[in-house]
Amino acid sequence: MKHAISRRRFTLAAGAAVLASALPRPALAQTPTRLKMILNWRYQGPQGWFFLADDRGYFREEGLEIVMDQGNGSGAAVGAVASGSYDIGFGDINALIQLVARSQPGAATPLAISALYNRPPFTIAVKADGPIKTPKDLEGRTIGGPANDGALKLFPAFAKLAGIDASKVAITNMQPNLREQMLQRGQVDGVFGFVNTIAFSAKLVGIDPAKDFRFINFGDYGMDLYSNAMIASRKLATENPNALKGLLRAINRGLKDTLKDNDAAIEAVAKREPLINRAVEKERLVATLASEMSHPEAAKLGIGDIDDARFRKSIAIVVEADGLPRVPAPDEVFSRAFLPPLADRVTKLG
Template sequence: MAGINRRDFTKLTFGAVLATGLAAPAIVKARTPINMILNWRYQGPQSWFFLAQDRGYFEEEGIAVTMDQGSGSGAAVTQVAGGAYDVGFGDINALTQLRAQRDEDTPLGVYMLYNRPPFTVGVLSSSDIHTPQDLEGRLLGGAPNDGALRLFPAFASITELDTSTIDITNFQPNLREQMLRSGQVDGVFGFVNTIRFSALLSGMNPDEDIRFIRYGDYGMDLYSNALIASRALINDHPEAVRGLVRAVNRGLIDTLADPDAGIAAVAQREPLIDREVEKMRLMATLRDEMSHPEIADIGIGDISPQRFAEAIDIVVAANDLPRSPDVGEVFSRDFLPPEDERVRDLG
């Protein structure tokens, strides 16, 4: 070591470490945390979220997503708007109502999944209720945050129902099919496939026992559930929002390729699910709630601006809201995957 002082020796040693690739561990960039609220408890039509998580798609995008079960599509919107969650899978019509009544920034839809209206009033097939007008003078019920219940004023306006003759009671979501089956209410609010498969799990035959009065059959051509993101997340971490959408889009593609893998991912979160029923629920959701003809042109995730504007006007007029928000105040197309990566055929 003659002729080499301590400082020179330190330099040489550090240089040797670098040269042999034995430098200090590389700094791992922290992933952006995203807290997400789902529309409902864990079920088949959430497969794409769980596959995206299990297959590392969120991690690849530099995000760490925590998902909680929800209590309704409308509730997901208010929970994101209130700051409890960064992202929700919620009803875009509830977001329209919120935006129409607030001047300050509200969350934005960033990825549309349910492009056909699933909203309905379910009644017993044995009843004499066949049309919306037959609901007059009846007792209806639903969970307070149910999307169909929140949109009932719009449905009543379009179908010219006299709502002064209709009584509505609230109850917990898990009581819905029991309340209908026992005759404690004449009709229940909900998504068609939520009611259908919950009834199936309760021992009913929904195809024989339940008749659906669907909002979409009476001029309410609405969008429904979308990924919605808080303005704070959009403003502070726009790339995280893009990454989330890309990852969920990949999860959807994987679900379509292998529905059983999607159901297995749900079962990892909720082992007590009936896998056969949840697969049926998943396939029915793809068929009934995500298959609007427009997806052949624009793909799942996107919207038709003209159709969306008309949907906004329906919600605003029927609820006597103070104004009609512009499309861009409710939904942003800035975070969508490229057109060639969007699903255009559900098979």
């Protein structure tokens, strides 16, 4: 009898083992690819799509772990990727053009893989009741900005296009949180920055930008440039292209979610920076979507892609105006190889 019971137990165990082997198995957990990303600025409303993509698991679904750090300016993000301190960044594509133009052909410079800001946000803000009304009026004045600000870095190019003698303009650096107050107090005659960065940072300190400031926008004087883009190290683009494709798929999903629910995006920002003014940051987000990301070409190309002819012209503008040593080919600066298909990408903002 004991032998019969043993045989029966063995048969049941063997049958269970066979059944278990026939059932579908969960995939073995894989260690995600960890990427360090630097943002263009401190945590603000227009970064909400990155945080939504993170909070909703879109990066994780792509096998990625993204560590996001605050930035010190859109130009600085490019340098941080170029130095190897970060794998990816959200930075100014024009700063990347300058870097590539100063490098030898074939150098392992970073690569822009998605041009999210397709209209130029660069500006110089001055006091509305002050004497500066045209770019020429900047001569003999002092203009300030954070050292790594994108507009400040493009000022030599803007000066040439707008007919300003740049040698007659004094440039001073300041901490980002002091910019709007220093202008309001008359400590400088103007400040460099992105239109929406200045306008909504002014609101946060009780300044009415519509009443108190006048904006001299670079785009009104021939600088039809792209702006902030996703920037990746050349090493990463070469060795792990699938990681970058997954990254952009996740960001695209985060952007779609942001368009559906601005408040959710702002809450994702507040999760990282609880002291933000939610109302102002929502205004900043909406204004960014409506201005920096609203070029008509997006309806045909989708957010992230570029118009090749327009990009060649923008490269030429930056190179000529800055007196750079060579004109990079567009594919030295930008690649669309990592973008999601057009049918999957955002084409309308609103």
